[in-house]
Amino acid sequence: MSEQATTPPGIVPGITPPGQTPYSAWIQTDVLHTLQTPVSDHPGEHAWIASVQVSELYWMLIIREIQTAQRQLREDRLPEAIQTLQRIVAHHEPLNATWKSIAWMTPTDLLSILSRAVAKYGKDTALQGWTYRQMVYLFGIRQAEHLQHFEPQPERWRQLNQVLDAPSLYDDVLRCLDRAGFAIPAAVRERDYRQPYAPDREVERAWRDVYTSGEGGNDRRADQPALRLLGETLADIAEGFLAWKHLHLMATRRTFGHRPAYFGTEGIAWLRPTMDELPFPELWTARGVIGDPPAGCPMHKSGSAA
Secondary structure, eight states: OOHHHHSOTTOOOOOOOTTOOHHHHHHTHHHHTTOOOOSSOOTTHHHHHHHHHHHHHHHHHHHHHHHHHHHHHHTTOHHHHHHHHHHHHHHHHHHHHGGGGGTTOOHHHHHHHHHHHHHHHOOOOGGGSHHHHHHHHHHTOOOGGGGGGGTTSHHHHHHHHHHHHSOOHHHHHHHHHHHTTOOOOHHHHTSOTTSOOOOOHHHHHHHHHHHHTTSSSSOOOTTHHHHHHHHHHHHHHHHHHHHHHHHHHHHHHHHTTTSEEETTEEHHHHHGGGGGOOSSHHHHHGGGTSSOOOTTSTTOOSSOOO
16 A cells, blocks of 8 residues: 555655654654653652653643633533543543552652752742643632742743633633523623632522423423533542542652641641632532432421522
8 A cells, every 4th residue: 555545635744754763753752751850869760750740741631621622612512522521531540540650659768859859949849830720720720829939930920820811611611501591690700710719609500400400391491411411521520630639638648747848838738728629619519409309318308409
């Protein structure tokens, strides 16, 4: 079979650069394997660096998926947006599994590595990396106070400011619900995106209606099954995100204990409040008002739940 016959239409056959195979040229393996530069002689430092670098790659992958899903939601291409978001659920599996590569570390192991890194570069944490911060901002967790950390990186500082000024994934989801007939208050849809999101009771009712409308009644608002699938996919994403944070907290417990870790703050105390950073808040609080517990159910109570 000729090369011309196997070349996709519109693609000009290329020439592999000298000293490369097509695979190495495409995946950039020669560059990739120069990016691990240990600062200590600890045999486990390569595992530490590789684990963190893989995490960085997956965070950027999730960022790109979120941005794609936002474009699809704005164009009301709901099935495509759901497929994109389902890929984020899949990406969280290998991302969270990276912790297994460094689960063997004891305090002695990690401190021997980090002490050399701090001596060369200074103290920091992955939670203050710009990739992680952009992902968190896109999920809708807006904390502008973190921006000061990126002043030494002017381009990243401007990039993160632009993300803060624009709608998050959750903002686009709520606008999608509103267009589908599940009313979202204007104060929520047209808010100052830089400010932390404040949960709203009307948004909670909208999620309740997404899960209950069209079941035995005359409510035929658009796309209830698809919107319920959207809600469940967002719940899966939030669980994957929280699972990573839990694994980070537990790794800190195992390798630092109660030592000062992040900017002089005891590591566990610094991380524990981040466990309350739950994306898509009303999607979760609505679970308490979805469904009507029958008489005899322990959750049954007289009167309406909402």
